[in-house]
Amino acid sequence: MNYLYLGLADLYLPAAAAGIHLGRLDSTKPPAAADLLTLPHFRRASRDEDGRLFPVGSDYAGNMVYLLCVRVHPEVVVRSVESLLGLYGLPLHAAKVVPCLPENPQAPLWGRVLSGLGLHGLEQKFACLLVRNCFGNMLRTVAEARVVFDSAAHI
Amino acid sequence: MAHKKIIYHCYGGAHSSVVAAAIHLGQLRTDTLPGDAELMRLTLFDRQTKDGHGLLHFFGFDEQGKQVYCLGCRNAGTTVEQVLLQVAEMLGLREDLFLVDTLQCVTVKMRIGGYFSRRWQLVRLGRPLVLAGTREAFPALVSLVQKVKEEVLP
Numbered sequence: 001m002n003y004l005y006l007g008l009a010d011l012y013l014p015a016a017a018a019g020i021h022l023g024r025l026d027s028t029k030p031p032a033a034a035d036l037l038t039l040p041h042f043r044r045a046s047r048d049e050d051g052r053l054f055p056v057g058s059d060y061a062g063n064m065v066y067l068l069c070v071r072v073h074p075e076v077v078v079r080s081v082e083s084l085l086g087l088y089g090l091p092l093h094a095a096k097v098v099p100c101l102p103e104n105p106q107a108p109l110w111g112r113v114l115s116g117l118g119l120h121g122l123e124q125k126f127a128c129l130l131v132r133n134c135f136g137n138m139l140r141t142v143a144e145a146r147v148v149f150d151s152a153a154h155i
Numbered sequence: 156m157a158h159k160k161i162i163y164h165c166y167g168g169a170h171s172s173v174v175a176a177a178i179h180l181g182q183l184r185t186d187t188l189p190g191d192a193e194l195m196r197l198t199l200f201d202r203q204t205k206d207g208h209g210l211l212h213f214f215g216f217d218e219q220g221k222q223v224y225c226l227g228c229r230n231a232g233t234t235v236e237q238v239l240l241q242v243a244e245m246l247g248l249r250e251d252l253f254l255v256d257t258l259q260c261v262t263v264k265m266r267i268g269g270y271f272s273r274r275w276q277l278v279r280l281g282r283p284l285v286l287a288g289t290r291e292a293f294p295a296l297v298s299l300v301q302k303v304k305e306e307v308l309p
Contacts, residue, residue: 002245051237053245064245068238073231079209080226080235081242087160087211087224088248095242 001061003145004053004097006077007045007069009108011054012127013100013134014067015042018056020142021065030135033128044115044123045069051077074099098145100138102130159221161253161307162211164235167273168227169203170265171257171296174289176214176225178300185297188290201272201285203227209235219309232256253307260295264288 003021005014019025019039026035036042041054054067070077078097085094102108107130114123131138161179163172177183177197194200199212208227215223228235236254243252268284271277 004242051231051234051241053238053241066245070231070234070238072234073208073229076209076227076229076231077235077238080211080228080239083209083211083226084239084242088246090246094246 001063001093002066002095003059003063004066004068004081004095006074006097006099006101007067008074008101008105009069009071010044010111010127011041011067011069012043012111012131013102013138014069015039015056016131016135017098017100017138017142018065018067020138021146022057022059027139030132033125036128036131037124041067042127044111047071068097074101096145098141100134100141102134103137158216159251159253159307159309160224161217161221161255161303162224162226162239163255163257164226164228164232165257165261166227166229166232167203167205167269168207168210168212168225169199169201169273170269170285170289171261171292172225172227173197173200173203173214174293175255175257175260175296175300176223178297179223179304180215180217182215188293191286194286194289199225201269201278201282203273205273217304221307221309232258253303255299255303257296257299260292260299262288262291265292 005017007014016036020027024039025031040056050071056065056067058064078099081095081097082092085092111123111126114126163175165172178185183189183193208229211224211226213224217223239254240249243249264284265288268281268288272281272285
């Protein structure tokens with residue numbers, strides 16, 4: 001079973017979601033910036049990393065966890081992966097894509113602007129703030145993905 | 156042994172990928188340009204909607220038993236291709252899967268007509284342009300399919 005946490009234009013939200021999944025972030029309180037900055041691949045993705053999978057570890061049940069980011073149309077990517085699994089008669093949990101998208105789709109644009117201006121420190125602060133604001137939703141997203149698909153794997 | 160799968164993909168999965176799949180499966184003659192009726196008889200030709208983007212549509216088996224599909228990826232074709240190939244590799248299925256981008260063959264008429272017909276639902280305006288554009292692109296699509304058939308061994 002494989003979990004693919006999908007981000008839009010950067011790896012900040014998927015890296016944090018994978019951190020929750022793998023127990024690298026305390027799920028009882030919003031993470032501190034220092035905790036987030038130590039997560040693997042907690043950064044902006046370059047153009048040639050668009051659509052590339054980054055393995056970040058395996059959970060207690062041996063499920064592999066990956067990060068993935070796309071610049072446009074994450075819903076098309078999700079549908080195409082699910083469709084591919086259907087083609088081979090594989091269950092959805094063989095490669096579960098979990099979108100980790102900001103509520104405001106313009107948020108990654110602000111990150112890009114700050115990065116483009118060379119304000120990398122400010123961009124990271126902005127990313128940490130974004131993660132902390134979305135933390136409740138992310139906990140729910142990760143929990144739902146794991147409950148549905150961990151139980152499906154045991155059937 | 157699993158059948159090899161060839162996936163033709165383009166922006167909307169409604170025109171160039173559908174025609175390429177039809178050429179591959181021998182549903183269109185390659186020595187003459189297809190007529191309007193022939194093109195309109197093809198499954199999904201100028202009928203795909205945005206809800207179908209990202210979904211693989213099975214078109215049939217070719218003479219070597221390979222499965223032929225088409226897919227609409229919007230402007231994320233390269234990204235979708237990369238994701239699907241990596242997921243296939245992760246699952247040990249990489250050898251079976253071939254993705255072919257047909258956007259390289261698309262003409263300006265196809266783009267404009269497709270935009271009118273599919274995006275704005277102005278079918279009466281867009282469809283004649285798409286049909287004319289498809290005929291213009293037909294030779295390029297035929298040579299692309301021939302190249303794919305040579306590359307993808309049974």
